[in-house]
Amino acid sequence: MTTTDTTTSTGTAAATDPAGYVDHDRLTRAQKALMALSGDVARQLAEQHGVCVRPLALRRIDLTSGKVDVVPVPCGARREDVCKPCAEKNRRIRMAQCREGWHLEHEPIPDRPDPTVEQKQLMAARADLHAAYQDARADADEEECEEIRETVAVVDDELRRLGVTGRLEPLDRPDRPAVKRSTRRRQDLPDLPRRPVDKRTLGQVFGNKYRPSTFLTLTLDSYGRVDGDGAAVDPDRYDYRRAARDAIHFPKILDRFWQNTRRCVGWDVQYFGTIEPQRRGAPHFHAAIRGTIPRAELRAIAAATDHGVFWPAHDEIRYTGKDMPRWDDRSKGFVDPDTREPLPTWEQATDPDVLTEPSHVVRFGAQVHVKGILGGTEEAGRHVGYLTKYLMKDVAHAAGLDDDATERQREHHRRLVAELRITPCSPTCPIWLIYGVQPKGARLSMASGQCKGKAHRAEHLGIAGRRVLVSRKWSGKTLADHAGERAAFVRQLLTATGVRPGYAVDDGPFEWERTKAGDPDVPTRPALLLHAISERQRWKADYDAAQLLAGAPPENRSATTEEAA
Incomplete structure (x- = not known):
């Protein structure tokens, strides 16, 4: 050559x-x-075709023919820095979920049917068994108790098969009663009207034609002055401790807000909301609410909502460095490293007679943004996109802490994370040990002052749970239902146009097995990736052919017109 x-x-x-x-x-x-590396070329090609870039290898067994295949399965990641195609797919499903439930004109979930005769008979038999179990337990007849437990298990299975849902009363009640605290409203909070809650989720219709809905934004209080980039103007006067605690307990005050809202407005308010960080690092909440609620009423509810945290005091660190509490096998708990005295257990530290006041109170800030939205408008589509805009990013990057962040932003972020790392995130958090309290369910494997929870990580900024909060009667469908509708739409289009897939489609049923590293029949990850790309290209060709045969573009199933384009 x-x-x-x-x-x-x-x-x-x-x-x-x-x-x-x-x-x-x-x-x-x-x-x-x-x-260019071959792996980079394959990864970019996979992202271009919307194929998972880090597929999992699962063994698929056809129970009819006995055929065994190792197929790539999407990883299902939620962040684009892990897998952009999977994160984008999840975001689009969330957009469809938000759009379908926001402006409904009929109730998404029908009323529950009346119990059948068989259900009532089985429940009556279970009641007799429950009473017999209590008598046998009082007589210490363990053999009879075991027989009743086995019978009740069979009855419970039959009740589930007959369509009974909900919690079934257990035979063995907990020995320790649940701690109950007063729910009396604090004197410094404004009063709210309380109305009977109607069994409806739809808002009011205006002019026999319009049924507008609401877009709501809730924020937390100020912890000190910040500049335009969200960094503290005076870090020494910025209340990082309160900011860290408010971020960890933010989901709790949201739950209380929706409880107060339903009691105040008098109907079962439904919402689709996302928790996102502000540039200062504090979480705030955007919500699409079905129906309209007066602005003044929502602002009054936010001002009257708080959440008291009845945890032991954790203002002063008692143990640092090498002088940490140690595990004692005799007492089955942690003890002081010097005196060898057991630390107070969680039950002792949270006893209602000892802990009479909350150690921290979370409240909303003065900023409450309320806006009315009409369904089917371009504005509604923009707000759906705004609600799901940052779902593909981790919390820190959504707050603007990327490569372009200033040094003041980075220092503000470091100080907030430092406070989060010494703030307990739950009753079982090992960080309680540095404050001289044994966490709930203390065990030998706990490392004093070190918690693996997401709330303490720099990329989460205290937001440890789900970032998408959806009420149960929002659309009447689960996230899996919305994902299944997308696949069903494609199958219906192929069937209606007579297009047969260019690749083998097995009907199953299937049994799935996890593969192990070193299995000889498992292809390498690049091979799995190339297989997935090839399958997606064939699927796309079939889908394009079906669209051409249909003679018209398919139904727009995206959340916004911009996404459809």
Whole structure:
């Protein structure tokens, strides 16, 4: 093969033939370092076709024919820095979920049917068994108790088969009664009207034609002055401790807000909301609410809502460095490293007679944004996109802490994370040990002052749970139902146009097994990735052919017109 020398942008000669193909045998290591890797090419091609870039290998067994295949299964990641195609798929499903439930004109879930005669008979038999179990337990007849437990298990299975849902009363009640605290409203909070809650989720209709809905934003209080980038103007006066605690307990005050809202407005308010960070790092909440609620009423509810945290005091750190509490096998708990005295247990530290006041109170800030939205408008589509805009990013990047962040932002972020790392995130958090309290369910494997919870990580900024909060009667469908509708739509289009898939489609039923590292029948990840890309290309060709045969573009199933384009 005849070769010629060409000069690259770095001034290094690269060996190519007249057709422009590179002769790798004549390349230096430095020249090869400037060329694209095959793995990068495959990853970008997968992202271009919407294929998972880190597929999982699962073994699929056809129970009818006995055929065994190892197939790539999407990883299902929620963040684009892990897998962008899976994160984008999840975001689009969330957009469909938000759009379908926001402006409904009929109740998504019908009323529950009356219990059948069989259900009532079985429940009556279970009541007799429950009473017999209590008598046998009082007589210490363990053999009879075991027989009743087995019978009740059979009855419970039959009740579930007959369509009974909900919690069934257990035979064994907990020995320790649940801790009950007063729910009396604090004197410094404004009073709210309380109305009977109607069994409806739809809002009011205006002019026999319009049924508008609401877009709501709730924020937390101020902890100190911040600049335009969200960094503290005076870090020494910024209340990082309160900011960290408010972020960890933010979901609790949201639950209380919706409880107060339903009691105040008098109907079963439904919402689709997302928790996102502000530039200062504090979480705030955007929500699409079905129906309209007066602005003044929502602001009054937010001002009258708080959440008291009845946890032991954790203002002063008692143990640091090497002088940490140690596990004692005799007492089955942690003890003081010097005196060997057991630390107070969680039950002792939270006893209602000892802990009479909350150690922390979370409240909303003064900023409450309320806006009315009409369904089917371009504005509604924009707000659906705004609700799901940052779901693909981790919390820190959504707050603007990327490569372009200023040094003041980074220092503000470091101080907030430092406070989060010494703030307990739950009753079982091992960080309680540095404050001299044994966490709930203390065990030997706990490391004093070290918790693996997401709330303490720099990329989460205290937001440890779900970032999408959806009420139970929002659309009457689960997230899996919305995902299944997308696949059903494609199958219906192929069937209606008579297009047969260009690849084998097995009907099953299937049994799935996890593969192990080193299994000889498991392809490498690049091979799985290429297989998934090939399958997606064939699927796309079939889908395009069905669209052409349909003679018209398919139904727009995206959340916004911009996404459809």
